[in-house]
Amino acid sequence: MDSYRNRLSYYSIVLQAVSDADMIFTNCFAGYPGSVHDARVLRNSTLALEVANHQNVLFPLQTYIIGDSAYPLHQWLMVPVKQHGPGPTQTQMTYNDVHASTRKVVERAFPLLRCRWRKLQFVDLDIPEDYPKLIIACCVLHNVCRIHDADDVDYFLGVDAVAVGAADPQDDGVQGDDEAVFFNPAAPAQLRRQQLIQYLST
Template sequence: MEKQNTNFRASLPVRKRVAIALWKLATNSEYRSIGHLFGVSNSSVCRCVQDFCKAVCTLLAPEIVHFLDREKLKDMADYFENGWGLTQCVGAIDGSHIPIIAPLEYHTDYFNSKGWHSIILQGVVDGKGLFWNVNDWVGQGGLYPVCTKNICGVNVGYYVLGDSAYPLQNWLLKPFPDNGRLTPEQQTYNKKTSRARVLVENAFGRLKGRWRCLMKRNDSDIKLAKSMVLTCCVLHNLCESHGEDFHQDWNTSSEEPVLVIAAQDMEEECSEIRQALMRHLNV
């Protein structure tokens, strides 16, 4: 992000450029207000935000938000089992709408059922509330490397927990649909998996609480808006892993996410995995 001085003017120090970008992400203030606060032009504010997000997405994101390897998958499965009694679980998945201004092209593709334009942030968090997958569909071929464990007579691989909006997969387990006729065992399964799934809901709350550009309408172009979303997820992981304070008054309730998922339920193939886990949780 460092720029060279010219014969006409000195460049902004890197610390100031980073501060300007962080202020934009944390407050979503207008460029004019930020420029007045830091004593720079509107165009300088815009360039600082673009350069900072590009640097984070290029250099930090691959190191901080990445698919878990074999060793980390095992560690995370142990973490979930020790904390929530969920064998083979390695994360929780959820999504949320990020308000944006209507793009000039294909604006109807971004118009959601609630009546405004948005992009969908889908994330998977680990047992500590850190994102290890953002906006990628993790189920291509299942969660690899495959490591199965026999649970009540069924070989169960690693899986993540989702809510009822997601399709049932052998790597993605969701609650039994509450039709008013759930058995006590199914209710126990829903209750215990729901307690663990709160992790991802809390992660989204803390993410949006710190970075207000995800709560208010983002008036940047669609490319920069997507870059800002990923940047905020990276910064979230940094803040959480370093134990940064989070004030509960920052938290605001978010809307119920609406997810568009192409895959369909694989009930016949996957229901026995959910049934096996249900039996295990009721022992």
């Protein structure tokens, strides 16, 4: 049971979700205990399996997902530039700023989901195996609400209900060292991110 205790010391189940610009979830995966790292959840998720088999179909024309620094860098998953040595360059800082600004959408989607379906905060089902089903069902209903009541966000969140775009406690820009090794499997992904950084600096 302790595996469900997360880094904030309360029990939880991980929901990994991808959101579009309208806060509609396009991919959801739930069920791992709260103590499991986001990178491991991603590695074992249906999303990773689908990308492994159909990356060119899912991400045509150099499209990609924006993820926070808890995730590894992939050609289809752009994460912030992590700080090494003296710190990021000005162009890297611009990239990180744009990255964080874009990520605010999904950072609002999660509290909106919790505010709509407050049952998610205190799940008391008799069968633990049903927890992921409840979570995914709430995500589906969330999408239905977003499609039909697109102007009700302020009703649920309000101005002070959530710090929109607040920094992720884990997103301090110093975790990992995916850029410390020059020759590594992530090299094509690093090249793509560098192209984004250069584009944003022009």
